[in-house]
Amino acid sequence: MSHGSADEQWLPVLDVGAYLAGEPGALESLAAELRAACEGVGFYFLENTGALLPEQVVRDMLAASHAVHAAPTAVKEALYLDRADSGYMPIGSNTRWGSDGQPPLPVYEGVNEGYLLWGYGPPWVPEEHQLETLEDNQWPDEAALPGFSAAITTYTRAIDALATAMLPVYAVALEQPADFFDGKFTEPCWCLRLNHYPPNADRVELGIPPHADGDFCTFLLQDDLPGLSVLRSSDNEWVQAPTRGEYSLLVNSGEKLQIYSNGLFPSTMHTASSIDPSRGRFSTPFFWSPNNDLIVEPLPEFVSEERPSQYEASVSGFVYSSGRKEDVDTYGGTGDDRADTFALPQREAGDTEDARANTFALPRRDKTSKL
Numbered sequence: 001m002s003h004g005s006a007d008e009q010w011l012p013v014l015d016v017g018a019y020l021a022g023e024p025g026a027l028e029s030l031a032a033e034l035r036a037a038c039e040g041v042g043f044y045f046l047e048n049t050g051a052l053l054p055e056q057v058v059r060d061m062l063a064a065s066h067a068v069h070a071a072p073t074a075v076k077e078a079l080y081l082d083r084a085d086s087g088y089m090p091i092g093s094n095t096r097w098g099s100d101g102q103p104p105l106p107v108y109e110g111v112n113e114g115y116l117l118w119g120y121g122p123p124w125v126p127e128e129h130q131l132e133t134l135e136d137n138q139w140p141d142e143a144a145l146p147g148f149s150a151a152i153t154t155y156t157r158a159i160d161a162l163a164t165a166m167l168p169v170y171a172v173a174l175e176q177p178a179d180f181f182d183g184k185f186t187e188p189c190w191c192l193r194l195n196h197y198p199p200n201a202d203r204v205e206l207g208i209p210p211h212a213d214g215d216f217c218t219f220l221l222q223d224d225l226p227g228l229s230v231l232r233s234s235d236n237e238w239v240q241a242p243t244r245g246e247y248s249l250l251v252n253s254g255e256k257l258q259i260y261s262n263g264l265f266p267s268t269m270h271t272a273s274s275i276d277p278s279r280g281r282f283s284t285p286f287f288w289s290p291n292n293d294l295i296v297e298p299l300p301e302f303v304s305e306e307r308p309s310q311y312e313a314s315v316s317g318f319v320y321s322s323g324r325k326e327d328v329d330t331y332g333g334t335g336d337d338r339a340d341t342f343a344l345p346q347r348e349a350g351d352t353e354d355a356r357a358n359t360f361a362l363p364r365r366d367k368t369s370k371l
């Protein structure tokens, strides 16, 4: 069942089939569509991806996500986030260091539970403690969740391949040679997050507060239940994003693209919540960034006298901190503070969705060092 609406037209749909098949001219035409999408709302649907992301791989991943969130509490407790923020994150909790380390600094997580996996990250963790490969992450026992590891591994490899295949398209959209990103994603920093927004009867609680992504771009696999809202650039209105069919892949620009394009490809503000009282919503963002030590700065093609550079050069893995550097400095503690990680957020009186949105102004560009 589709929940599409009259607003559906404002989200472009990019068919990647001809490009993945290597048809002549497909790269250039897809890059032109991508540029229009990135200059506009900053979100687009990516379709006809079966050559790299087969339908069965998506179905198996979604089934695995349903399974882990439906698992007994004891199974999930055994998988609580480890020191690299890999594993199960309960409702109302926060990642160990991370969730307020990404611009524009959400102050707490909302009504959403997740399972997180990392590659070359998290970027806010000292390099010697970062997870490099899928295998380094925290995984459930096969007996507790049969097939989970295989399904998630297969999906992660597929979405990573699709993201990599899109790099020449992004390069051309940025007026660069198709191989511009060669060597820049050899150790890509990524995060796969299996989200579950439980049924929401009162529609008061936010699932994830308004924010803009700090990565290069995000590949969001969502099921048929809408829940994502986007701050539409054309009229500055919060608008609910549609879904397309049983599941759909929505891609949005992150901060690195915003910097490369000198602000022309915005990292658009968005928020997500459960809006259905009868069933939960499942979504799986794949956050995708270049090598953590890559210097990112506005490309010369996007800087002119009329449009001066808006951003200083910065290290891709740099995390805009909200004053929690002391937490990072004490990384490597005993782990006994784990309970604190899962303290429920404190809500202020009169803390409405609108008020929260106003607290998430774009980050200042006055820091250039890597934590």
Ligand SMILES: [Fe+2]
Pocket (backbone or CB within 6 Å): 211, 212, 213, 270
């Ligand atoms: Fe996001």
